[in-house]
Amino acid sequence: MEPWRLEKVSKCFNCGKEVSQIIEIFPNQAYITCSNCGAKRYYIIRRIGIENEDIIIKEKNKKHKYDIWSLSKIAVCFNCKKEYVQEILITETKLIVRCKNCGFTRVYQFHILEIK
Ligand SMILES: [Zn+2]
Numbered sequence: 001m002e003p004w005r006l007e008k009v010s011k012c013f014n015c016g017k018e019v020s021q022i023i024e025i026f027p028n029q030a031y032i033t034c035s036n037c038g039a040k041r042y043y044i045i046r047r048i049g050i051e052n053e054d055i056i057i058k059e060k061n062k063k064h065k066y067d068i069w070s071l072s073k074i075a076v077c078f079n080c081k082k083e084y085v086q087e088i089l090i091t092e093t094k095l096i097v098r099c100k101n102c103g104f105t106r107v108y109q110f111h112i113l114e115i116k
């Protein structure tokens with residue numbers, strides 16, 4: 001299955017450079033890889049279900065050590081099968097994807113960091 005692929009320019013916590021971080025989201029896991037140093041963060045699926053917007057809002061309002069990445073992508077939802085805006089929120093501990101049409105949400109938990 002093709003992952004959803006996104007990019008975000010951000011300061012890498014490992015090499016300290018302001019470069020593209022490649023985000024790849026699969027149904028059961030997600031990776032964020034620094035395009036400069038290759039440091040890779042693994043997130044693993046924890047929870048799947050229909051959620052309202054609160055799940056995103058609550059996570060945004062929590063205190064975080066690092067900047068939260070708030071992204072979106074038009075993609076075909078695994079649940080409603082429509083091409084619709086998918087909200088993507090990434091923190092140091094979680095990665096949340098939510099379909100704005102049906103509320104189908106996947107919550108991934110940070111697992112490990114691999115440094116090359
Ligand atoms: Zn880096």
Ligand SMILES: [Zn+2]
Nearest residue numbers: 077080099102
């Ligand atoms: Zn949907």
